Amino acid sequence: CVSVLVCGCPWCWFYFYFQEVLPVLAAKHCMMQATAELHQSALANQKKKFGEEIARLQHATELVKTVASRYDEYVNMKDLSDKISRSLTAAKKDNDFIYHDRVPEVKDLEHIGKASLVKTTGIQTPLSQKFTDLFEKMVPMAVQQSVSAANSRKSDTVNRLIGSMREATNLCNGVLASLNLPAALEDLSGDAVPQSILEKSRAVVQQGGLQSIEQLIKDLPELLQRNREILDESLKMLDDEETTDNELRGKFNQRWNRTPSGDLYKPLRAEGNNFRNILDKAVQADQVVKERYTAHCEMIALLCKPENELSAAIPSANPAKTLQGSEVVNVLRAQLAQLDEVKREREVLEGEVKSVTFDMTAKFLTALAQDGAINEEALTTSELDSRYGSHTQRVQQNLRRQEELLSQIQVSHQEFSALKQSNSEANNREEVLKKLASAHDSYIEISSNIKEGTKFYNDLTEILLKFQNKCSDIVFARKTERDELLKYLQQSIAREPSAPSFNVPSYQSNTPAPASGGPNPAPRTQPQAKPQPPARPPPPSVTPQAASTSAPVSTPVAPSSANPPPVAPPSQAQGPPYPTYQGYPGYYQMPMAYNPYAYGQFNMQYMPYQAQGQAGYPGAPPAQQPYPYPQQPPQQQPYYPQQ
Numbered sequence: 001c002v003s004v005l006v007c008g009c010p011w012c013w014f015y016f017y018f019q020e021v022l023p024v025l026a027a028k029h030c031m032m033q034a035t036a037e038l039h040q041s042a043l044a045n046q047k048k049k050f051g052e053e054i055a056r057l058q059h060a061t062e063l064v065k066t067v068a069s070r071y072d073e074y075v076n077m078k079d080l081s082d083k084i085s086r087s088l089t090a091a092k093k094d095n096d097f098i099y100h101d102r103v104p105e106v107k108d109l110e111h112i113g114k115a116s117l118v119k120t121t122g123i124q125t126p127l128s129q130k131f132t133d134l135f136e137k138m139v140p141m142a143v144q145q146s147v148s149a150a151n152s153r154k155s156d157t158v159n160r161l162i163g164s165m166r167e168a169t170n171l172c173n174g175v176l177a178s179l180n181l182p183a184a185l186e187d188l189s190g191d192a193v194p195q196s197i198l199e200k201s202r203a204v205v206q207q208g209g210l211q212s213i214e215q216l217i218k219d220l221p222e223l224l225q226r227n228r229e230i231l232d233e234s235l236k237m238l239d240d241e242e243t244t245d246n247e248l249r250g251k252f253n254q255r256w257n258r259t260p261s262g263d264l265y266k267p268l269r270a271e272g273n274n275f276r277n278i279l280d281k282a283v284q285a286d287q288v289v290k291e292r293y294t295a296h297c298e299m300i301a302l303l304c305k306p307e308n309e310l311s312a313a314i315p316s317a318n319p320a321k322t323l324q325g326s327e328v329v330n331v332l333r334a335q336l337a338q339l340d341e342v343k344r345e346r347e348v349l350e351g352e353v354k355s356v357t358f359d360m361t362a363k364f365l366t367a368l369a370q371d372g373a374i375n376e377e378a379l380t381t382s383e384l385d386s387r388y389g390s391h392t393q394r395v396q397q398n399l400r401r402q403e404e405l406l407s408q409i410q411v412s413h414q415e416f417s418a419l420k421q422s423n424s425e426a427n428n429r430e431e432v433l434k435k436l437a438s439a440h441d442s443y444i445e446i447s448s449n450i451k452e453g454t455k456f457y458n459d460l461t462e463i464l465l466k467f468q469n470k471c472s473d474i475v476f477a478r479k480t481e482r483d484e485l486l487k488y489l490q491q492s493i494a495r496e497p498s499a500p501s502f503n504v505p506s507y508q509s510n511t512p513a514p515a516s517g518g519p520n521p522a523p524r525t526q527p528q529a530k531p532q533p534p535a536r537p538p539p540p541s542v543t544p545q546a547a548s549t550s551a552p553v554s555t556p557v558a559p560s561s562a563n564p565p566p567v568a569p570p571s572q573a574q575g576p577p578y579p580t581y582q583g584y585p586g587y588y589q590m591p592m593a594y595n596p597y598a599y600g601q602f603n604m605q606y607m608p609y610q611a612q613g614q615a616g617y618p619g620a621p622p623a624q625q626p627y628p629y630p631q632q633p634p635q636q637q638p639y640y641p642q643q
Contacts (some may be wrong), residue, residue: 027071223457260337
C-alpha cells in the first residue's frame with residue numbers, strides 16, 4: 001500500500017482502489033445492512049410479526065457469513081454474528097412452539113426506509129433581525145448620480161424651510177426685545193424684577209452662563225488652526241512632488257514622458273481651494289459671533305447673577321398701578337400669548353420637516369428600465385412637492401400669522417406707552433430691561449452658533465483627514481512611479497556609448513554589396529598586381545670531379561669567429577625571384593651555394609662559386625653530408641677584432 005501511495009500513476013491508484021478500498025467498502029456495506037436487519041427484526045417482534053422477524057434474522061445471518069468468508073481480513077464480525085445467532089435461535093424456538101407464524105421470503109420483505117431523526121422547518125429570510133444586505137445599495141452609475149442630485153435638492157428644500165422659520169423667530173425676538181415685551185407688562189409695580197427676566201436668567205445659568213461661551217470661543221481658534229495645518233500639509237505634499245517632477249522634467253527633457261504633476265493635481269488643488277474658502281468664511285462667521293458676544297457680554301454677566309443682585313442692578317421707577325387693569329394691557333397679553341403659540345407651532349413644523357425621509361432609488365431604477373434614461377429633475381421635483389407641499393403651506397401660513405400679530409402688537413404697544421407715566425427713571429428701567437431681554441436672546445443665539453461652529457470644525461477635520469490621505473496616496477504612487485522611471489533612465493543612460501557615433505569608411509567595411517534598388521557605392525581602386533617572378537630553374541647536377549678540375553682559384557681564409565652573426569631566413573623558399581645581376585663594379589652578388597637553407601633540404605653538395613675577377617669561395621668538405629640547418633663552426637679566431 002505504501003508503494004502504491006508513493007507512486008502517483010493512475011494505474012496504481014486503480015489497483016489500490018480495487019484491491020484495498022473496494023473490499024473494505026463491501027464489508028462495511030454488508031455489516032451495516034446486517035445491523036439494520038437486526039434492529040428491524042426487533043421492531044417486527046414488537047409488532048407481533050414473528051415470521052418477518054425470523055426472515056430478517058436469517059438474512060442478517062447470511063450477510064454475516066458472506067463477510068466472514070470473503071472479507072474476514074478487513075473487519076471483525078464475531079460480536080455481531082453471536083448476537084444475531086442468539087436472536088435467531090430464540091425467535092425460531094418461540095415461533096415453533098408458540099406462534100407458528102409463516103416465515104416469508106427475503107424478497108417479499110418490506111424495504112427498510114429512512115428514519116426521520118429531526119423535524120424539517122422552512123428557512124426564513126433574513127436569518128437575523130440585524131441582517132443587512134451588502135448589495136442592496138449597488139445600483140447603476142446613472143441611478144447613483146441621480147440619487148445624489150435628488151438628495152442635494154432635498155437638502156436645499158429642507159434648509160430653505162428651516163431657514164425661513166428660524167429667521168422669523170429671530171425677527172420676532174428682536175421686535176419684542178425692542179418693545180421690552182413682555183417685561184413691560186410684568187413691571188407695572190416699578191420696583192420688582194419681572195418674571196420673564198427671572199426665567200431668562202435661570203435659563204442662562206442652566207446652560208453654563210458666561211463661562212461656557214468663553215470656553216467655546218477659546219476653543220474655536222485651536223480647531224481652526226488644526227484644520228489649517230492639515231490643509232497646508234496636504235497642499236505642501238502636492239507642491240513638493242510637483243517641484244521635484246518639474247526639476248526632473250527639466251533635467252531629462254523629452255525622456256521624462258509621464259503626466260505632469262500640475263495637470264494631475266488640478267482636481268485636488270480645486271478641492272483644496274474650496275476648503276480654504278470654507279475656512280475663510282468660517283473665520284468671518286467666528287468674528288461676527290465674537291463681536292456680538294462682546295456687545296452683550298456685560299448684560300449676559302448680569303443675567304448670571306443671583307436675584308437680589310439682579311434686582312439691585314435694575315433701576316426702580318414710580319409705580320403705575322393704574323395700568324394693571326387697563327384694556328390695553330389685557331390686549332397686549334393676549335397678543336403675546338398668540339405669538340407664543342405661533343412660535344411653538346413653528347418648532348413643531350421644524351421637527352416634522354427634518355423627519356421626512358424618502359428614497360428615490362426605486363423610481364430611478366424603474367425609469368431607467370422603462371425609458372433607458374432618467375429625468376432626475378422632473379421626478380425629484382414631483383416627489384418633493386408631494387412630500388413637502390403641505391409643510392410649505394403651513395410654514396407660509398405661520399409666517400403670515402406672525403407678521404399680522406407683530407403689527408397688532410406694535411400698535412397696542414404705542415397705546416400702552418402713551419398711557420404709561422413718562423419720566424427719566426421709567427425710561428432707564430425700561431432700557432435696562434430691554435438690554436437684559438436682548439442679552440438672553442443673544443446668549444441663546446451665540447451659544448447655538450458656537451456649538452454649530454465647533455461641530456463644523458470637527459466634521460471638517462474628518463473631511464480634511466480624508467483629503468490628506470488622498471493626497472498622501474497619490475503622492476506616494478507618483479513617487480514610486482518617479483523612482484521606477486528614474487531608475488530606467490539611469491540604466492538607459494549607462495548603456496549609451498560615451499563617444500558620439502561616426503560612419504566607418506566604405507573601404508574598411510566588409511559588408512556585402514547592397515541589394516538592387518539601393519545606392520551604389522563608389523568603385524574601389526585596386527592596386528596593380530606585381531609581376532610574378534619566372535620559375536626557378538632546376539639546380540645543376542655537378543660532380544665533385546668537375547669541381548676539382550675547375551681553374552685553380554685562390555681561397556682566402558675568412559677570419560673565424562666563435563659566434564658568427566645570425567643569418568636572416570629567406571623570404572621565399574625557391575631562392576632568388578629574379579635573375580642574377582652583377583651589380584656595380586666591385587660588387588658581386590651572394591652566391592647561391594652560400595645559403596645553407598636553400599640547398600640543404602635537397603642534400604646538394606656545397607658548390608663553390610667564382611665570378612669574374614674574384615677568387616672562389618672555399619667548398620664544403622666532400623666527406624660530410626650536408627645538414628638542413630647550419631652547424632656550429634669550429635673554434636677559430638674571432639671574426640671581430642678583440643679589444
